[in-house]
Structures are given as structure tokens and as C-alpha cells.
Amino acid sequence: MNRELRQTLEQQNIQFVRVLWCDNANVIRGKAFHTGFLAEHQQQGISIAIAQQAIPVMYDAVAPDSGLGPVGEAWLVPDWSTFNALPYTPGHASVMGDMVRGGEPWALCPRNFLKRMIAEADAEGLQVLAAFENEFYLLRSLVPDLAAQNLGAIVPADATVFASTLAMDLNYSVIGDIAEALLAQGIPVERYYPESGGGQHEIAIRYTQALQSADWQIAFRETVRGVALRHQLRASFLPKIFADQAGSGCHLHLSLWRQGQNLMPGENGELSPIARTFIGGILHHLPALMALTTPSVNSYRRLQPHFWSGAFRCWGMDNREAAVRVPSNPTAPSPTHIELKTVDASANPYLALGATIAAGLDGIRRGLDPGEPLAIDPGHLPEAERQKRGIERLPATLGEAIEHFSCNKTLLNALGADFFRAFLAVRRMEWKALQGKTLEEEVKLLMERY
Numbered sequence: 001m002n003r004e005l006r007q008t009l010e011q012q013n014i015q016f017v018r019v020l021w022c023d024n025a026n027v028i029r030g031k032a033f034h035t036g037f038l039a040e041h042q043q044q045g046i047s048i049a050i051a052q053q054a055i056p057v058m059y060d061a062v063a064p065d066s067g068l069g070p071v072g073e074a075w076l077v078p079d080w081s082t083f084n085a086l087p088y089t090p091g092h093a094s095v096m097g098d099m100v101r102g103g104e105p106w107a108l109c110p111r112n113f114l115k116r117m118i119a120e121a122d123a124e125g126l127q128v129l130a131a132f133e134n135e136f137y138l139l140r141s142l143v144p145d146l147a148a149q150n151l152g153a154i155v156p157a158d159a160t161v162f163a164s165t166l167a168m169d170l171n172y173s174v175i176g177d178i179a180e181a182l183l184a185q186g187i188p189v190e191r192y193y194p195e196s197g198g199g200q201h202e203i204a205i206r207y208t209q210a211l212q213s214a215d216w217q218i219a220f221r222e223t224v225r226g227v228a229l230r231h232q233l234r235a236s237f238l239p240k241i242f243a244d245q246a247g248s249g250c251h252l253h254l255s256l257w258r259q260g261q262n263l264m265p266g267e268n269g270e271l272s273p274i275a276r277t278f279i280g281g282i283l284h285h286l287p288a289l290m291a292l293t294t295p296s297v298n299s300y301r302r303l304q305p306h307f308w309s310g311a312f313r314c315w316g317m318d319n320r321e322a323a324v325r326v327p328s329n330p331t332a333p334s335p336t337h338i339e340l341k342t343v344d345a346s347a348n349p350y351l352a353l354g355a356t357i358a359a360g361l362d363g364i365r366r367g368l369d370p371g372e373p374l375a376i377d378p379g380h381l382p383e384a385e386r387q388k389r390g391i392e393r394l395p396a397t398l399g400e401a402i403e404h405f406s407c408n409k410t411l412l413n414a415l416g417a418d419f420f421r422a423f424l425a426v427r428r429m430e431w432k433a434l435q436g437k438t439l440e441e442e443v444k445l446l447m448e449r450y
Contacts, residue, residue, distance in 0.1 A: 007303040018098040024426040025057040026348040038303045045077040065337040066425035088226035110350035117354040127257040131207035139234040156199025167194035174231040197245035219351035237345035240301035247302030249347040255337035265333040280370040281363015291405035294348035297434040305379035310341030312378040314391045343418040358414035
């Protein structure tokens, strides 16, 4: 392996290998080693302070009550099966890192958490396939210094509307380069179209095994940003950048399989019983789950009724206002999968997907009934009718989601006490620091974090 890897690095003229992780602030971070020291880092990786899992999004300081501090190291051990040269940064490559302490997976490693939830599903005879469906903005600066924090000088790359072919023509070069860079990293690009906001785009990649889908989400965010920079643009996945334009979601698509058979379709175009209870578990835990799937203060500016963002706890067949949508598929036994809409790209994909699996498995084990599918916009129902149907408005602030998360025993047991404590401490610190900020203040801080 060492000889083959060294040959690959030499053939592709790689100088630095970035070992990546996504922290509890859901920021993608990396440490790089020079390939001249491959022998030293290939197996043991690079060390990080354990306090990295207690850093909030605002600045590099340890969240109080996280259980973490200045003493202690973890090791980012490269998973070389995820190695890719970075097409947008010649001479650099990336690899996903697993956090290890004392030779064992660290309890606070997000990637290992997802692996554990995959193993939980496997113990039930279930395999999970997934895909993250991203929306993002391409932004242009009106001043030479793209790093300027004068938000009045940052505008969308165009002023078009949904599925505009003009937007395709205006952005064909950067979108083409993004697609080419994704394909070069083995990430299959399935669909593309301009979204509702000016400068907003959606690129859908193919579903795959759960762990790889989260790895691909990290690579996707990195690639879109890196390619945009080469076109003198900024890319941002922040859920809500402009008050008068569409927000950006990152819908999570999921399906359950057993021995190569899709378990989602039932009879007569309905969901199977196991799929129904899986949805039941997601909906039951969704108010708490949102601390992981929509974890930013800014996320809740997007989660509004009548904006197709999943602001109500309900499900429906092809209902884009429901938190869980069941898409139809005319080319296969339908339905083939479910779509959780209450997700955005400020989420750590390992935590969002792993916790969603944990919630769904709880629904299967307990036989949780999601109720009847809703065929109308829940926001148009009178409050009394929503109460009768058990349809609730989901948390409207991160603070509300934190309260639900803090007392959710299923997610506590899934994450483990130490991970739960550190993650909760980071969320609380961010909520305390950022609640009450204006949209402009949020965007100034967060636009380039996500």
C-alpha cells in the first residue's frame, strides 16, 4: 500500500494531503501533511486537540460545559479509500479522517458515529442508501477584494429565476467545472438546474451507501467552493443569505434495503409497513433531530411555512410543504425512497444522517405510526384541524430545537453521553452568542463558514 500510494502521489504531483474532519460547529476543517513525510503520517495520521470538538462557529474558543479542555489529543487517521486529488487545487489531495484515541475510535468522532448507526441498521438486517441534495449560491463581489466583509458589495452572480436557461448560459463555465471536478473524484452528477434565487443553483448527485454519501457531501461542499474561487466567485451553502430570496436547503434522501431489495415500496403504490414506521420514528424525533439537521441560528430563517422547507411535522406523497416527502417514481416500483426536507448544509452530514437513521430505527422497533399522508399545504389548515391531525409547527428557533434535543433519550443513547454533552454545549454557546443578531450580522459571520 505504501509503495502504491507513494507512486500515486508522485504521478499526480501531490505535495500536500489534507486530512479532513467536520466538527461540532459543522465547519469542515483539515490539517495537511507534506508527502515527503508520508511514512510518518500514512497510518497514524495527524494529531488534533480533543478540544476541537468543543469549538463553536463564531471563533476558536472552547465551549463551557463541553467536558473538553486543553489536555488531550486525538489522531485524525486517514481513510485512504476516500483519497482524491483535488482538481481545483493542483498539488493538493484530500482524505477523510477518523478520530482515534488510544488506538480506538474516539467516542466524539462524527464519522465513527455514522458508522455505528450503520452497524445498528445492519443488526436489524437493513442497509441504508442515501444522498444529500444541495442548493447553494454563487456570489460576486463588486469590489476587487473578494474577502471584504462589506455585504453590500456582495451580490448574486445573476438575477434569474427558477430553471432559467439564461442562468445556465451565464454560469455554464463554473457549473461545468464543478461537475467535472466532482466526476474526477468519483462523485456521479445526476441533475442540475438553477434554483429560485438569483445566483442559486442545485446539483444533485447519485445516492450511495450511507457512509459514502456523507463523505461525498463533505467533498461536494469543498469542491463547489474551491471551483467557484477559481472563477473569482464565492459559493455559500448558508441557509438564508438574502431576506427577499429563496433559502438553500440540503434535502436528505433515504431508502432501506435488505439483501439487494428495496424495502420502501408496498402495495398499490403505497409505502411498506417498515417504511411507514421508519418515517414515524423520524417525525417523532424531528423537533430534537433539528438540532443536528438544521443546526445553525440562520437555519430557522429558511424554515418558514409556504416556502417548501418542511416547517411542519407531517408527511405526504409528493407534498413539498411536509417535512417528509415521499416522491413518486414512474420508472420503478414506487415509492422508492423518502426525502427529509428539514435539513440544510450547515449540518455535519455524519451527524445529520446518523441521527436520522437512529430516529428511524427507533420508529421501526417501536412500531411508530406516522399517521395519514397529507395532501395539502399544512400551513393552510386551520389550527384546530392541525391539532386534530397531530400536525405541529416545528421549532421556529435553534433555541427551541436545543430544548427538544437536550431531553431526547434516543439521541442521547445513540450519540453517547460524552458526544451528546459536547455537541449540546456547542449548540448552546452558538445560540447564546447569535440569538437576536440581524440577518446581515449572521451572514457576515456565517456566509463563508458554510
